[in-house]
Amino acid sequence: MLRVEWAAREMPVLKLLRERFERERPLEGLRIAACLHVTTETANLALALQAGGAQVALCASNPLSTQDEAAAALVEAGIPTFAIKGEDTDTYYRHINLALDQKPHITMDDGADLVSTLHRDRQELLAGIIGGTEETTTGVIRLTAMAAAGALRYPVIAVNDADTKHLFDNRYGTGQSTLDGITRATNVLWAGKRVVVIGYGWCGRGVAQRARGMGSQVIVVEINAVRALEAAMEGFQVMPLLDASAVGDIFITLTGNLHALDQVHMDAMRDGVIIANSGHFNVEINLEALAAMTEHHRTIRPMVEEHTLEDGRRLYVLAEGRLINLAAAEGHPSSVMDMSFANQVLSAAYIAHEGKNLENRVHPVPTEMDQEVGKLKLSAMGIQIDSLTAEQQHYLSSWDMGT
């Protein structure tokens, strides 16, 4: 399909790995169940896994993020894909189970719904699994909690924690595409707007940086003291969300947590504000509380719900609180998914080879793999860098040369 081809154009690292996989077939005979956003970039990932010898089955990791034409292209390429944009929760879980029906050796997850469904409802499949990978901060948090509770039954590679993933995908990918989603949904001018960024992890940093880059006045809300200090030192205003609620024009949640934006905050907001979520799950905004507060409700533009409260104030919630970059735009640009998915395919190959030797916990991506992805990407961008001289390597490993 043309759109998948267009995405491929910006995914040179994945293309290179796909060519290598075609020669080396590191996934020969393995079945992979992948629960990911079904986009043109994911299509390229699935094709690379397939080229490596795997049988891949795909389901959506979010009910709103599926690009139906990407799904169609995958099916055409012989990859079963269970996903329809806008599917309801029942269908969502049915699709996950259909993917699991393939009896996977490897799971590939984006938010850990596949892993948790498997551990909860499909324990008969656990014996066949070698290992898994996880794409998101949210998923890594969940899996770490599972491992801590002794509940995780196979090793998972935290692809999210690779430097070439979270420093780029979470920061530059989420940063750009969150603003893109809100712009497409609303066509607001960013310049001069007071934008409240809730959560200053790598995603929040990206959004704060891009909103400033568009001329907004950015206010950061954060619960971690060191991160809050960093935000302040970057020149952002930092304050509790309740204070920010009284002045903000646009609110964006990226916390990975429940009800980051709660009733008390919505009570304090001004007429006409815009509220969006860019965290993985649609739990960050307390939509139940908002529903209870709402007197009238209408869809004023696609993806824009107007909630008129009893006191006449109107709050505009985007995409029903689902992650805005996938719901209202096209998700992360291909160029950044290139690196994330390069880590995915290398991690899949690593599990195929080493999974039997790994403990049942969350493992980091090996450093050399991380550096390799970085080098391939630089080279694809036409950028060359220096390396250490022998003299310099010696200097770094010595401790007796001082002032």
Added chain:
Amino acid sequence: MLRVEWAAREMPVLKLLRERFERERPLEGLRIAACLHVTTETANLALALQAGGAQVALCASNPLSTQDEAAAALVEAGIPTFAIKGEDTDTYYRHINLALDQKPHITMDDGADLVSTLHRDRQELLAGIIGGTEETTTGVIRLTAMAAAGALRYPVIAVNDADTKHLFDNRYGTGQSTLDGITRATNVLWAGKRVVVIGYGWCGRGVAQRARGMGSQVIVVEINAVRALEAAMEGFQVMPLLDASAVGDIFITLTGNLHALDQVHMDAMRDGVIIANSGHFNVEINLEALAAMTEHHRTIRPMVEEHTLEDGRRLYVLAEGRLINLAAAEGHPSSVMDMSFANQVLSAAYIAHEGKNLENRVHPVPTEMDQEVGKLKLSAMGIQIDSLTAEQQHYLSSWDMGT
């Protein structure tokens, strides 16, 4: 002294800890030998340690960085201080040995010259030592090499690696003060200049960010692929130093490594360029090679050496390649040293209490200590932040709530 008082005004966290130490006396009866830049901020650190019950002796960690009036103020306060601005290498090491003559229980280091001198020349003192702290990236690299070689004979806390240290001191402190030093030395306009930042660690990031903030066109040189990619994604030009040498106006080394800027690079530079170092040791620029290339030499402004080469090109080296922010300006602003030194005094108290139980290697600053420094600083800046609700804490530790 008024200047020490002025610095104290911007060091509210250290002031608070000093008051706590006066009450709790956690360092009662301990001798501390500290090898640090002898500045007004360090004076406040020494007074806090003294307030905690310690006997402190101070020597300089760099021959050019001593503020003589700070040294005088310390002596007046009863703290032996062995440091004179511009001292030669012999005097430098004699001063280190004078500080060691105090038979310290704790060493406090900035670059590891104290630790390495002690291990090499004063092994008789090792038995009395409980532990040490180290302030810099350079020192941590040296100490880690020592530990790896089995040569480190007591535990050292890597104060440098505390988030509230390196994310702030290295980035915002070095960033601002490096430009400040170069501005004071040269009075150049930064806007429109091509600034080559060699090394994109935390210090290099700070300098690149500030140079851009002053209107410069920034070129980054880096050997680590992931860091190089980050620099490119931040919109900086990234290239090998040899290419950058042909176009740069101002060159700044921050690598912690030997001869980062070497003869081959100076051969390629244009007439009139400015060269400075902001790494810990004066080894980053190959000054011996430059001396051999130089036909005429004169000091055209204080801290500015003009090297006229055989082909007529003039290269301007600042502060003889010593770290420019301390040599030509006043070092890091007090506000940022406040956090670094809060980590120092808390680490000293930690060693006093726990040092006997620690292995002879490099240890991180405990996370709670790091968060405590962050909280105190935020509060001193008049910034309040939110904390997690019970519901949110529960959510983060659970793994069974999904889409």
Added chain:
Amino acid sequence: MLRVEWAAREMPVLKLLRERFERERPLEGLRIAACLHVTTETANLALALQAGGAQVALCASNPLSTQDEAAAALVEAGIPTFAIKGEDTDTYYRHINLALDQKPHITMDDGADLVSTLHRDRQELLAGIIGGTEETTTGVIRLTAMAAAGALRYPVIAVNDADTKHLFDNRYGTGQSTLDGITRATNVLWAGKRVVVIGYGWCGRGVAQRARGMGSQVIVVEINAVRALEAAMEGFQVMPLLDASAVGDIFITLTGNLHALDQVHMDAMRDGVIIANSGHFNVEINLEALAAMTEHHRTIRPMVEEHTLEDGRRLYVLAEGRLINLAAAEGHPSSVMDMSFANQVLSAAYIAHEGKNLENRVHPVPTEMDQEVGKLKLSAMGIQIDSLTAEQQHYLSSWDMGT
């Protein structure tokens, strides 16, 4: 219509003026022919003019920029609107003539096609015209040339040159929406891309600033020495377009001139580059030359034409070289059109009142009108500012108080 209402929400100044016009009817009995981009914002402008007593007829100022639903909403509101998205050149001019058939007293133009058609083909209408307004830099350049040649037969207010228009609309409006259009058309990641901005007027500044804000490495091309210097001092790379052609990833023209991007430049470009225009007319890219160079041609995504050249290089031209923000996105955000159109309605009222006394040339927007728009906008944004004290006003008008 909901979308027109949504736009109105971000146009508080226009709303206020519409209410004033309803009371004061300053345009009572006048016919206005307006040739503008037919968007939801323009719909609000037309409704305000109608509220002031005018009979308005609308036609499109660009064949690709019409939002068909906005046109439908206008017709429903009793405003004849001649515009269909994607109309061909014949239809385009037929529509202009249909608007002129209304025998306007006032013309409202965006690029001066209405004025030039009227002077060339419909001279019988000139006698009835009191005056006109012009929205764009391009139009003001054309009208100034007409006036210089003695060809302009009625006075025109250069709305474009109001500070509250070009400092905002051209800079922040074009800046944001140009990137938005390219993002929607291509979904490229901006971070790390080399973006070549051709033309550093107010539009070009906006685009350069926003591209930097998105993490791009920006290269500016400009023919005016002072503007080129400003770009350099802002830290942008500045070079001739031929040099930039060899390194750029994305090229954007905003010059108001013919063939700013010509065959010689396309000859020098690398495989895979993206080319877009954000100037008023589709003449800035030499598309005829490109067509002659192209061996294969296909539409790879909507608005993205792939040109494969004989040597195998592929160039991607967006929206057939038409202004990208209107063709591929929604044009300027309402918030910025609010100010431009506030100037339009005030200028229309000014012509109604003063037009008979104005010479047949291009006139500036009166300063007080400009400040009034500024004050209304600030107030709508909830921003208060200070004013001069009597003492200060006196000081500014005196010359005898010195050192």
Added chain:
Amino acid sequence: MLRVEWAAREMPVLKLLRERFERERPLEGLRIAACLHVTTETANLALALQAGGAQVALCASNPLSTQDEAAAALVEAGIPTFAIKGEDTDTYYRHINLALDQKPHITMDDGADLVSTLHRDRQELLAGIIGGTEETTTGVIRLTAMAAAGALRYPVIAVNDADTKHLFDNRYGTGQSTLDGITRATNVLWAGKRVVVIGYGWCGRGVAQRARGMGSQVIVVEINAVRALEAAMEGFQVMPLLDASAVGDIFITLTGNLHALDQVHMDAMRDGVIIANSGHFNVEINLEALAAMTEHHRTIRPMVEEHTLEDGRRLYVLAEGRLINLAAAEGHPSSVMDMSFANQVLSAAYIAHEGKNLENRVHPVPTEMDQEVGKLKLSAMGIQIDSLTAEQQHYLSSWDMGT
């Protein structure tokens, strides 16, 4: 002198003009009285005028800004220079009169003290004057008021209003050097500080941009609605000074007006704030009111006055409210003075040639002169730019090519 030579190194345009003047002697036989900041850059200006054939006499335009070694170097070069750093007001005016005693044909002014003294006290000299030049916004405001009152008795060229002057000197020069002055005086960390910029003209923009570039949270205070809107759209906080007074850490005045920062504002400030002026005259801060509010007073660092008020709050005023960049740092970097002074020498030559034909009012720098300075500067920076093709020039002057 070495420092004058160092400045010359960054003033390539002035150097080129000096060489041209040596050949062409456009100022042969003319006497010039110049009232300017006596710095190493001004020394280079005076030498260029001398090379053109003029007899130059110099006096200081500010009691605190004189660099005594620059004055000494000028005297040595045969240019009478009446200026001592820290001179009192009587001496200041005596020095102005000594410069006037040279019976100038041309006056060169920086703030209009020379012109106003001459018109008030030395009217006998008016007959001999051909014309003058003025360097600053403040001076142009004063001279325009004089001309409006019919009091100006000879033509003056507003060098300040040349694009190559105010867009660079006021913005990049004042921006950088104001922060530099405050840093040298206080060594504060800019990151995280709330910086209140009072006045958003070209100087204020420069300071706001640089403070943001250093990581500060910037608040803009402005009385002009359009400028205030621009500041808001750039993402700055905009508010009345009284509101800003309650939250700011550092206050900087750049208004050209009296008591921009008044008692009511100082009443509202928090303990420990820093106050500086970077406008031309020391009238922008109401120091008389502050003196009346002050209970204790001491100099805590050079250039830093601590005012302890009755309620215990301490306000720190820098450099007695004189323009901070010249008082505490070295004034504008040479590179930017290069352009301002290139305009000065070209304007002096223009007056020599054309002054007799000019009306007694304030005149702009001719556009071609402005572009010439721009081109020379670009070329000195090694930057090449494009020029219009014949086809493009034709297009711009035509009005009949449309859509």
